[in-house]
Amino acid sequence: xxxxxxxxxxxxxxxxxxxxxxxxxxxxxxxxxxxxxxxxxxxxxxxxxxxxxxxxxxxxxxxxxxxxxxxxxxxxxxxxxxxxxxxxxxxxxxxxxxxxxxxxxxxxxxxxxxxxxxxxxxxxxxxxxxxxxxxxxxxxxxxxxxxxxxxxxxxxxxxxxxxxxxxxxxxxxxxxxxxxxxxxx
Amino acid sequence: xxxxxxxxxxxxxxxxxxxxxxxxxxxxxxxxxxxxxxxxxxxxxxxxxxxxxxxxxxxxxxxxxxxxxxxxxxxxxxxxxxxxxxxxxxxxxxxxxxxxxxxxxxxxxxxxxxxxxxxxxxxxxxxxxxxxxxxxxxxxxxxxxxxxxxxxxxxxxxxxxxxxxxxxxxxxxxxxxxxxxxxxx
DNA sequence: GGCCCAGGTTAGTGGTCGTTCACCTCCCGC
DNA sequence: GCGGGAGGTGAACGACCACTAACCTGGGCC
Numbered sequence: 001x002x003x004x005x006x007x008x009x010x011x012x013x014x015x016x017x018x019x020x021x022x023x024x025x026x027x028x029x030x031x032x033x034x035x036x037x038x039x040x041x042x043x044x045x046x047x048x049x050x051x052x053x054x055x056x057x058x059x060x061x062x063x064x065x066x067x068x069x070x071x072x073x074x075x076x077x078x079x080x081x082x083x084x085x086x087x088x089x090x091x092x093x094x095x096x097x098x099x100x101x102x103x104x105x106x107x108x109x110x111x112x113x114x115x116x117x118x119x120x121x122x123x124x125x126x127x128x129x130x131x132x133x134x135x136x137x138x139x140x141x142x143x144x145x146x147x148x149x150x151x152x153x154x155x156x157x158x159x160x161x162x163x164x165x166x167x168x169x170x171x172x173x174x175x176x177x178x179x180x181x182x183x184x185x
Numbered sequence: 186x187x188x189x190x191x192x193x194x195x196x197x198x199x200x201x202x203x204x205x206x207x208x209x210x211x212x213x214x215x216x217x218x219x220x221x222x223x224x225x226x227x228x229x230x231x232x233x234x235x236x237x238x239x240x241x242x243x244x245x246x247x248x249x250x251x252x253x254x255x256x257x258x259x260x261x262x263x264x265x266x267x268x269x270x271x272x273x274x275x276x277x278x279x280x281x282x283x284x285x286x287x288x289x290x291x292x293x294x295x296x297x298x299x300x301x302x303x304x305x306x307x308x309x310x311x312x313x314x315x316x317x318x319x320x321x322x323x324x325x326x327x328x329x330x331x332x333x334x335x336x337x338x339x340x341x342x343x344x345x346x347x348x349x350x351x352x353x354x355x356x357x358x359x360x361x362x363x364x365x366x367x368x369x370x
Numbered sequence: 371g372g373c374c375c376a377g378g379t380t381a382g383t384g385g386t387c388g389t390t391c392a393c394c395t396c397c398c399g400c
Numbered sequence: 401g402c403g404g405g406a407g408g409t410g411a412a413c414g415a416c417c418a419c420t421a422a423c424c425t426g427g428g429c430c
Contacts, residue, residue, distance in 0.1 A: 006407085022293060024209035027387060037408070040389070044407050049388065104346070105290045108207060144358060147349040151362055154343030155336045161289070162335035164328045173329060177336055181362035191377085212417060222378070225419070229377050234418065372430095379424070387416085394409070400402090 007045045009035055014052055019098035019160075023053055023106040053106060054114035060099045061121035064092060068128050078135035079184055085129055086178045089156050094167050097160035104157065126150060136184060152178050192230045194220055199237055204283035204345075208238055208291040238291060239299035245284045246306035249277060253313050263320035264369055270314055271363045274341050279352050282345035289342065311335060321369060337363050 004012070013034045017026045028049055029039045046052045071088045075081035093100050110118060129149035134140050140148075155178055159170050179185040189197070198219045202211045213234055214224045231237045256273045260266035278285050295303060314334035319325050325333075340363055344355050364370040 020293070022207070022209065022291075024207065025294065028389085029387080039410085040391095041408055043389070106207075108205070109210065143349045144354065147347050147355060147358055148362065150347035150349070151340045151343045151359055154346070155340040155366070158336045158339030161339070162332050164332040164335070169329065170332060173332055174336055177333065177366035180368060181340070181366040183365060213419085214417080223380090225380090226378055228419070374428095375425105376427100377425090379422100381421085381423105383418105383420080385417090388414095390413080391411085392409100393411105395407090397406090398404095 006035070006037075010042060010045055011052070011056060015056055015096075015098040015102060018053070018056075018106060019101040023102070023109045050109075050111045050114075053102075054110055056099060057103055057107065057110060057118050058114055058121070060092075060096065060103060061118045061125070064089070065121050065125045065128070067092075068125055072128060072132065078132050081132045082129070082136070082182060082184060083179065085132065086152070086156070086175055089153070090159075090171050090174060093156055093159050094171065097163075100157050100160045126153075133182065136182075148182070152181065155181065191220070191222075195227060195230055196237070196241060200241055200281075200283040200287060203238070203241075203291060204286040208287070208294045235294075235296045235299075238287075239295055241284060242288055242292065242295060242303050243299055243306070245277075245281065245288060246303045246310070249274070250306050250310045250313070252277075253310055257313060257317065263317050266317045267314070267321070267367060267369060268364065270317065271337070271341070271360055274338070275344075275356050275359060278341055278344050279356065282348075285342050285345045311338075318367065321367075333367070337366065340366065 010031065014026070014031050017030060017034060028042050031052075032038045032041055042049075042052070046055070067088055068085060071084040072081045075084050107115065107118065126146050126149045129152065130142060130145035133145040133148055134142070156174055159174060164170075165173065176185065195216065199211070199216050202215060202219060213227050216237075217223045217226055227234075227237070231240070252273055253270060256269040257266045260269050292300065292303065311331050311334045314337065315327060315330035318330040318333055319327070341359055344359060349355075350358065361370065
């Protein structure tokens with residue numbers, strides 16, 4: 001709740017602009033202008049425009065995985081773990097709509113190293129979900145469980161794109177759809 | 186099954202490239218090269234790079250809506266209509282992975298007129314789904330039905346991104362998830 | 371045979387964008 | 401008070417890219 005640093009301000013405004021117009025559709029001049037500074041001042045805070053994107057996407061991938069693991073840890077059944085994961089993912093998606101949009105649109109614009117980092121974090125996160133699904137149904141094979149998790153992300157991540165309902169209603173609707181989709185409702 | 190015209194070849198090649206690297210990440214030279222011609226020859230077939238994108242996206246929006254309506258017409262219950270819609274959407278997504286990816290990534294790069302056209306076609310398509318959902322549950326309000334349809338698209342459209350299972354298995358998995366999500370399984 | 375035009379070609383142009391450079395200015399520690 | 405670094409500025413540069421211009425070519429048609 002402290003006043004955000006310039007660096008954080010840049011990250012937030014960049015996320016908003018990237019979400020609306022795409023990484024390549026936003027010039028560094030635009031980001032600067034939206035922060036009240038102009039153009040090349042960004043380079044006092046980030047090595048490059050790519051590095052800015054990388055920090056956004058690596059950051060959210062780490063947070064999704066880290067908190068996801070915490071929630072699973074705190075749950076006392078596979079069923080409860082899945083419920084907690086859906087709840088967590090939905091909270092994140094509702095609180096960081098911009099980042100969700102940027103993540104699955106501009107992932108391919110990342111420099112190689114960051115792209116690999118995000119990829120492996122995402123794979124780990126998918127497997128947190130997939131393992132819970134397989135605990136619940138031991139006959140489910142690993143690839144099918146991963147595909148199921150992926151489908152759930154697609155479902156939950158639809159919320160930043162549609163935005164048709166108040167957050168609470170959207171949360172309840174998507175939570176129910178996801179759990180019923182898993183067959184655990 | 187006739188040999189594709191140069192025009193169709195360009196459309197298909199462009200779709201593949203756009204899907205992999207994004208609209209702004211592909212140069213007209215790249216598209217030409219991938220077709221065995223080079224650079225500005227494209228302008229003998231399309232007015233601009235934007236127009237090429239527009240033709241891709243307007244085309245798929247029209248086809249999704251048109252066939253969607255046909256399938257609903259042929260169904261004899263709301264339940265059967267939803268089943269047919271899921272089946273149709275899944276067939277389309279599996280057959281046109283590239284276009285699905287391009288549609289929800291590069292929609293914002295469309296010129297104004299085409300963007301409005303796609304938007305209104307998509308809204309109509311969403312409402313085809315939403316109306317069926319409300320026939321099934323008359324207490325569901327319109328915005329919630331639309332959000333539900335939107336979520337289903339997110340779920341079904343995850344398949345081009347994940348591609349973890351053979352088509353038949355993926356189809357079965359997602360079909361089941363969608364219908365259970367609707368609460369009609 | 372001669373016209374023509376659909377569909378290529380290469381060279382060039384204007385604009386945009388990421389990034390660098392040289393410079394300025396305020397504030398903070400000694 | 402004064403030196404220096406953090407953070408800002410505008411100008412310039414080099415790359416890239418969509419698009420245009422001018423030109424070539426070969427096959428169908430009268």
